[in-house]
Amino acid sequence: MKIDCNLTLRTSGLIVSTHNKVTDDFKQLLEQVLINGTTYVSQYTYAQFNLPTGYAILLYYQGVVVHMITPSVDSYEDSTLSSDVVIQGMDSSPDQYTVDSLQLWATYQNILLYPIASAQLPSPVTKIGFISVQWEIIVTSNASTVPQNVPPVQIPGGYALPFTNFSTSTFIATLLLVPLQVLQQYPESNFMVYYNALNGVVQPLNGVVAVAIVSTTPPTQTQPVVINPLSAPQLQVVATLTPTQGCALTQLNVSQYYVIAYYGFGNVRVPLVTVLLTGNGTLSKLCVEVLLS
Numbered sequence: 001m002k003i004d005c006n007l008t009l010r011t012s013g014l015i016v017s018t019h020n021k022v023t024d025d026f027k028q029l030l031e032q033v034l035i036n037g038t039t040y041v042s043q044y045t046y047a048q049f050n051l052p053t054g055y056a057i058l059l060y061y062q063g064v065v066v067h068m069i070t071p072s073v074d075s076y077e078d079s080t081l082s083s084d085v086v087i088q089g090m091d092s093s094p095d096q097y098t099v100d101s102l103q104l105w106a107t108y109q110n111i112l113l114y115p116i117a118s119a120q121l122p123s124p125v126t127k128i129g130f131i132s133v134q135w136e137i138i139v140t141s142n143a144s145t146v147p148q149n150v151p152p153v154q155i156p157g158g159y160a161l162p163f164t165n166f167s168t169s170t171f172i173a174t175l176l177l178v179p180l181q182v183l184q185q186y187p188e189s190n191f192m193v194y195y196n197a198l199n200g201v202v203q204p205l206n207g208v209v210a211v212a213i214v215s216t217t218p219p220t221q222t223q224p225v226v227i228n229p230l231s232a233p234q235l236q237v238v239a240t241l242t243p244t245q246g247c248a249l250t251q252l253n254v255s256q257y258y259v260i261a262y263y264g265f266g267n268v269r270v271p272l273v274t275v276l277l278t279g280n281g282t283l284s285k286l287c288v289e290v291l292l293s
Contacts (some may be wrong), residue, residue: 001169001292003027005117006136007102012128020119022137023103029114030173031290034272035246037207037264045114051203052106052113053179057089057133059099061124066097069133073182078190081167082140083174092130100124104135106176116177137177141167166190168263168272169290175202198265206264208272208288211241211248214258247287261288 009016029044038049057069071089078084087104101120106113117135125131171194174183180202183191195202241248243261257277262269273288 001142001173001290002140003173003292004138004140005104005119006138007117007119008134009099009102009121009125010132010134011125011130014125014128016121016125018119018121020117022117023115025114026116026176027292030176031292033176033205033207034169034172034263034290035207035288038205039207046112047108050108050113051175051180052177053109053181054107055087055089055116056105056107056110056112057135058103058105059097059131060101060103061098062100066099067091067095067131069131071133071135073178074134076178076183076186076189078166078170078174080190081142081170082138083170083178083191084136084138085174085178087135087137088133090130090132091127096127098124098126099131102133139170139173139177141170166194168270171195172205172263175205198268198270201266201268204264204266206266208243208246208261209264210262210269211243211286211288212260212262213241213250213277214260241286243286243288246289247285249285251282251284259286 003022005020005022007018007020025044029041032038032041032044041049055071057071058065059067059069069089069091071087074086074088076083076085099121100123101118103115103119104117105115117137171191174191183189183195186192241250259275259277261272261274263272264270
């Protein structure tokens with residue numbers, strides 16, 4: 001998964017744009033939520049974990065906060081593999097100050113939750129009349145994280161729901177980046193299609209709760225490597241495993257299997273990633289890892 005941020009700052013007669021990354025705190029928060037759920041995230045938040053309800057932009061000069069702007073979402077759009085949110089705020093007060101760096105925070109009822117992104121300006125900017133800040137955040141998932149035609153196999157906790165319209169990892173990242181009440185203003189988005197399929201049950205975020213190992217008739221080299229639910233008689237669930245912190249132990253003689261990691265939203269299990277496993281030998285351990293850039 002890749003997360004890009006672009007900051008544009010404007011004041012009278014000056015426009016400054018800079019490319020930046022999400023904070024290490026947000027990366028580690030997202031990694032923990034994807035693998036272990038919200039149980040292990042307290043060290044990356046500045047209050048008890050909650051989904052965000054808003055934002056704060058902190059303006060710094062030489063390490064000291066000189067002003068805070070409360071921005072709002074200007075636009076949101078998504079596709080199967082990505083989501084893109086633009087956040088904008090302005091200070092037109094008579095306050096005068098100079099800025100050399102900025103931080104974007106998620107907030108819950110005006111309480112700082114966790115830092116999302118930070119940016120260092122090329123040179124200090126002094127406010128003249130107003131300061132306008134626009135922050136764009138783009139989440140992009142790898143194509144392999146979008147489960148295609150995953151069958152509703154029986155796993156611990158009940159049947160899993162198959163999804164193909166949106167990457168589960170992008171859904172979770174977007175849930176941490178954009179207030180839910182804002183996302184609900186875009187009813188035709190891929191995010192809301194996914195959300196409605198969950199019947200609005202997105203908490204608690206439980207992490208990877210099950211791993212299913214499914215055998216299937218080997219596809220030919222010209223066929224796409226996907227599980228086809230229309231070929232259900234050819235599918236066989238070899239094992240369902242309950243992982244601990246993203247890892248599960250097994251003893252499986254490998255030939256050709258699909259490994260499906262399921263994410264838990266409350267009591268609902270949703271495919272997070274599907275991998276084709278091939279080779280000869282004995283598989284002893286499966287681990288789900290998150291690679292963020």
